[in-house]
Amino acid sequence: MKLVTAVLKPHMLEPVKEALEAFGVRGLTISEVSGHGRQRGHTEVYRGAEYTVDFLPKVRLEVLVDAPEADDVVAAIVSAARTGKIGDGKVWVMPVDAVVRIRTGERDVEAL
Amino acid sequence: MVDGADTAWVLVCAALVLFMAPGLALFYGGMVRSKHVLAMMAQVFGAAAVVSVLWVLLGHSLAFGPDLHGVVGSLRLAGMAHPDDPVPGFDLHVPSTAFAAFQMMFAVITAALLAGAGADRMRFGSFLVLVGLWVLLVYAPLAHWVFSPNGWLAARGVLDFAGGTVVETNSGASALALALVLGARRGWPREQMAPHSLPLTLVGAGILWFGWLGFNAGSALAVGGLASQALLSTHLAACAGLLGWLLVEKLQTDHPTTLGAASGAVAGLVAITPAAGFVNSLGALAIGFAGGVVSVLAVEQKVRFGYDDSLDVVGVHGVAGVVGTLAVGVFATHTVNAGIAHRGLLDGGGVHLLLLQLLAVVVTIAWAFPVTWLVARGVGRVMPLRVPPEGELEGLDMHSHAESAYDIGGRRVAGRMGA
Numbered sequence: 449m450k451l452v453t454a455v456l457k458p459h460m461l462e463p464v465k466e467a468l469e470a471f472g473v474r475g476l477t478i479s480e481v482s483g484h485g486r487q488r489g490h491t492e493v494y495r496g497a498e499y500t501v502d503f504l505p506k507v508r509l510e511v512l513v514d515a516p517e518a519d520d521v522v523a524a525i526v527s528a529a530r531t532g533k534i535g536d537g538k539v540w541v542m543p544v545d546a547v548v549r550i551r552t553g554e555r556d557v558e559a560l
Numbered sequence: 561m562v563d564g565a566d567t568a569w570v571l572v573c574a575a576l577v578l579f580m581a582p583g584l585a586l587f588y589g590g591m592v593r594s595k596h597v598l599a600m601m602a603q604v605f606g607a608a609a610v611v612s613v614l615w616v617l618l619g620h621s622l623a624f625g626p627d628l629h630g631v632v633g634s635l636r637l638a639g640m641a642h643p644d645d646p647v648p649g650f651d652l653h654v655p656s657t658a659f660a661a662f663q664m665m666f667a668v669i670t671a672a673l674l675a676g677a678g679a680d681r682m683r684f685g686s687f688l689v690l691v692g693l694w695v696l697l698v699y700a701p702l703a704h705w706v707f708s709p710n711g712w713l714a715a716r717g718v719l720d721f722a723g724g725t726v727v728e729t730n731s732g733a734s735a736l737a738l739a740l741v742l743g744a745r746r747g748w749p750r751e752q753m754a755p756h757s758l759p760l761t762l763v764g765a766g767i768l769w770f771g772w773l774g775f776n777a778g779s780a781l782a783v784g785g786l787a788s789q790a791l792l793s794t795h796l797a798a799c800a801g802l803l804g805w806l807l808v809e810k811l812q813t814d815h816p817t818t819l820g821a822a823s824g825a826v827a828g829l830v831a832i833t834p835a836a837g838f839v840n841s842l843g844a845l846a847i848g849f850a851g852g853v854v855s856v857l858a859v860e861q862k863v864r865f866g867y868d869d870s871l872d873v874v875g876v877h878g879v880a881g882v883v884g885t886l887a888v889g890v891f892a893t894h895t896v897n898a899g900i901a902h903r904g905l906l907d908g909g910g911v912h913l914l915l916l917q918l919l920a921v922v923v924t925i926a927w928a929f930p931v932t933w934l935v936a937r938g939v940g941r942v943m944p945l946r947v948p949p950e951g952e953l954e955g956l957d958m959h960s961h962a963e964s965a966y967d968i969g970g971r972r973v974a975g976r977m978g979a
């Protein structure tokens with residue numbers, strides 16, 4: 449099993465969610481986060497004073513998938529979240545040792 | 561002889577000017593960080609209460625009571641005694657109480673402006689004591705000199721329709737003195753202190769703009785052509801000031817900001833205040849535009865000079881007030897106001913009026929700055945002017961008032977309620 453984590457522009461959450469549902473992914477977790485990539489943040493101007501805002505609002509999406517599906521899930525996320533502009537975000541994949549569904553005690557692929 | 565229409569107009573304008581106080585509370589409240597917004601608004605409302613009470617007890621009489629050598633009014637009208645007496649020097653067609661109420665609101669809004677200079681660090685109680693002393697020692701004498709026809713500056717021919725000196729230059733110079741006595745906010749200018757709610761600031765600016773029509777057009781003290789021109793000029797100057805400020809921002813940073821729009825409108829309103837009843841519509845456009853452009857350039861100097869006038873009372877009110885007061889010497893014309901003794905430069909009056917206006921500016925600064933500085937130092941000897949460092953860090957809302965402005969998702973941003 450794999451954990452696919454994506455950091456996205458907040459307004460791209462909806463198309464990514466639809467793409468994942470179309471793919472057959474049943475569960476996902478999202479959280480509001482802030483951060484920046486290589487391009488850093490942006491500058492705000494108030495009465496001549498310029499402030500650099502380093503941490504921009506983002507959405508982090510996490511989804512557990514069976515290992516053979518991971519590449520296709522990543523591709524679906526990348527395709528749905530891409531605007532081509534700076535700040536589109538990143539997706540990464542990590543191995544997962546065990547998954548348990550708390551309600552039933554099912555393990556691993558059955559628990560997805 | 562009391563005129564019903566004139567009285568109605570002045571009373572409505574008094575209410576319009578009072579409405580500027582909550583407008584200012586929103587304007588300022590939006591510009592501070594969220595942990596200080598209630599304290600900012602409390603200071604504006606508190607100033608309105610203290611100044612109104614003291615104005616009735618003493619201030620009105622010092623400013624508009626029977627004249628003592630052109631310097632100050634006597635105490636005959638203290639406590640609003642003799643309300644049926646005519647106001648000395650004026651030929652009014654409104655009851656003296658209507659005039660007193662209108663002038664009271666001027667004192668309220670001028671004193672409340674000072675809250676902007678001490679934002680985020682001044683103790684509530686000390687601020688109220690300070691504005692109380694300030695309105696009697698700084699504002700009332702200046703009002704007598706300029707607004708009362710018996711005052712020594714007015715008698716020389718200085719023109720100030722609605723307060724370019726008494727209200728604007730005065731509040732700017734006083735704000736500078738207060739900011740210097742208080743010292744900078746902790747972390748200024750390294751830390752980010754961006755406004756927490758520009759929508760509040762824009763709503764506040766809109767209310768100020770609305771109330772300002774009463775501030776300036778009401779200063780005609782009668783309905784008719786002069787009030788009409790003053791109202792028109794006031795609105796035009798606000799628009800020109802807004803455009804002037806945004807133009808400078810666009811050229812400097814490529815981003816015309818909403819805070820700039822609000823600030824530019826206020827700067828235009830400030831600049832036209834001394835001139836509203838003396839200049840025509842084209843003059844008003846020029847004055848408002850100049851006010852906006854000069855103010856935006858002025859506020860940018862704050863960091864260079866190293867004084868923390870938190871919300872730019874000096875740059876917006878002080879500087880635009882000086883611009884407008886001097887501009888009267890250029891644009892004042894008999895075609896708008898036949899009652900003025902001297903015409904401006906463009907109406908063939910020569911430089912005489914311009915020099916008089918310069919004198920008024922110099923006198924206003926020379927009075928307001930040192931006296932406010934002494935008042936602030938004096939209050940500071942008796943009670944601390946600033947909240948302790950942890951209060952600034954925690955936020956004045958919580959520290960001074962035990963309240964918080966916002967409850968987001970059941971999580972209070974700051975506050976003790978229910979704890």
